[in-house]
Amino acid sequence: MTESTHGQPYEYRRVPLVEPDWTRFPGWRDVTAAQWESAQWQRAHCVKNVKQLRAVLGDLVDDTFYTDLETDQQRLATMSMLIPPQMINTMVPDRVPDTASFYADPVRRYMLPVATDRHLDWPSHPNATRDSLHEHDMWVAEGLTHRYPTKVLAELLSTCPQYCGHCTRMDLVGNSTPQVSKLRLELKPVDRYDAHLAYLKAHPGVRDVVVSGGDVANVPWKQLEAYLMGLLSVPTVRDIRLATKALMGLPQHWLQGDVVEGLNRVAITAERRGVNLAVHTHVNHVNSLTPLVARAARMLLEVGVRDVRNQGVLMRGVNATSKDLLDLCFGLQGEAGILPYYFYMCDMIPNAEHWRVPVWHAQQLQHDMMGYLPGYATPRIVCDVPFVGKRWVHMVAEYDREHGISYWTKNYRTSIEASDDEALSKLYAYYDPIDTLPESGREWWRKQIAE
Numbered sequence: 001m002t003e004s005t006h007g008q009p010y011e012y013r014r015v016p017l018v019e020p021d022w023t024r025f026p027g028w029r030d031v032t033a034a035q036w037e038s039a040q041w042q043r044a045h046c047v048k049n050v051k052q053l054r055a056v057l058g059d060l061v062d063d064t065f066y067t068d069l070e071t072d073q074q075r076l077a078t079m080s081m082l083i084p085p086q087m088i089n090t091m092v093p094d095r096v097p098d099t100a101s102f103y104a105d106p107v108r109r110y111m112l113p114v115a116t117d118r119h120l121d122w123p124s125h126p127n128a129t130r131d132s133l134h135e136h137d138m139w140v141a142e143g144l145t146h147r148y149p150t151k152v153l154a155e156l157l158s159t160c161p162q163y164c165g166h167c168t169r170m171d172l173v174g175n176s177t178p179q180v181s182k183l184r185l186e187l188k189p190v191d192r193y194d195a196h197l198a199y200l201k202a203h204p205g206v207r208d209v210v211v212s213g214g215d216v217a218n219v220p221w222k223q224l225e226a227y228l229m230g231l232l233s234v235p236t237v238r239d240i241r242l243a244t245k246a247l248m249g250l251p252q253h254w255l256q257g258d259v260v261e262g263l264n265r266v267a268i269t270a271e272r273r274g275v276n277l278a279v280h281t282h283v284n285h286v287n288s289l290t291p292l293v294a295r296a297a298r299m300l301l302e303v304g305v306r307d308v309r310n311q312g313v314l315m316r317g318v319n320a321t322s323k324d325l326l327d328l329c330f331g332l333q334g335e336a337g338i339l340p341y342y343f344y345m346c347d348m349i350p351n352a353e354h355w356r357v358p359v360w361h362a363q364q365l366q367h368d369m370m371g372y373l374p375g376y377a378t379p380r381i382v383c384d385v386p387f388v389g390k391r392w393v394h395m396v397a398e399y400d401r402e403h404g405i406s407y408w409t410k411n412y413r414t415s416i417e418a419s420d421d422e423a424l425s426k427l428y429a430y431y432d433p434i435d436t437l438p439e440s441g442r443e444w445w446r447k448q449i450a451e
């Protein structure tokens, strides 16, 4: 961070949340507050293609942008387009956008990526893969990943109310794009859910279930409530965490009467059984925090959810400065009632190099964030190392900066390593983006590829 004239590298100022004025967009000039606050209206007016984006923005941005976006959709995008009005309204929130400000906007950069955002030389790391965390390899039932000893990830469905350009589950989540044919869940939801419960009953050592997708906001409420009540009937399940970016992207969903009442029933049952019920969301920039988001987060707490936490993703051009991260954390913690919990380094999926940051940069950011927030609300920046899992970025065992290869250790076996004698003694590699390496390192990678 550069030293400010006031003597502190970061100056905290309380900034109240503001709902940006959606009528600044030509397509929403006549939209009323009642329409805006309706989840149904938001879902029906999501932007799914360039034509619909034009209908909202009109001539505010010029044709260059739309062509750039179309090129990206055809040639590079790993996620199809789906953005609720709530999220578009947080792009260039304080004025009428023009082409330059729209291009530069941090939320636009990851929700509406364009071809010129990506790196021409190294759009993908040579070791990038579709399912970079190998979650699918670790399925013990359809959609149930058993990677850590005491925890499972339950993917209930493969859709979300919004699709993020950098989605780590691009293998499975969303509609196919010209570049990526998505995997499909094959079982009927009810059979998939039964298989999850059967596994949990048969494995009492698993005590913690992350209920995700996709986004649980796309599971019809009755189905989700039945699934959660099923989990609560397994006495060995002690933690349940619901993953929903929609808390930020479509807060209107979590404010609907039937959802609020249903969640209250689940929270009361969890409380009676001594189970920790929490909600995890995914906010990457302070501009995404609006009064509606804060209202939805507070509602979750009021109905008895024990905590609402944020897991953001660290991305260049979006939030990879300590000021961006601290602004976001103070907004979450001080204004929205959401605990800043983790920032993940962006995973090694295809065409994500322009977003990814090297490990040394993540370490620097962690250093620069320390000491400003309450200790319990100071997020950890973590690297999700393939075949290992989350490691705090300072836990690197060895680091070859020239070639951008960090090496990590682990202290547990995943579900596919029961008979691997070396699983706990070997080193696991993670790779920095090649464009951030010194010329000698870039040259080394060019040669590796040529061979």
Ligand code: SF4
Residues within 6 Å of the ligand: 159, 160, 162, 163, 164, 166, 167, 168, 169, 173, 213, 214, 215, 245, 246, 282
């Ligand atoms: S909300 Fe989560 S699962 Fe859905 S597209 Fe975004 S990152 Fe992927």
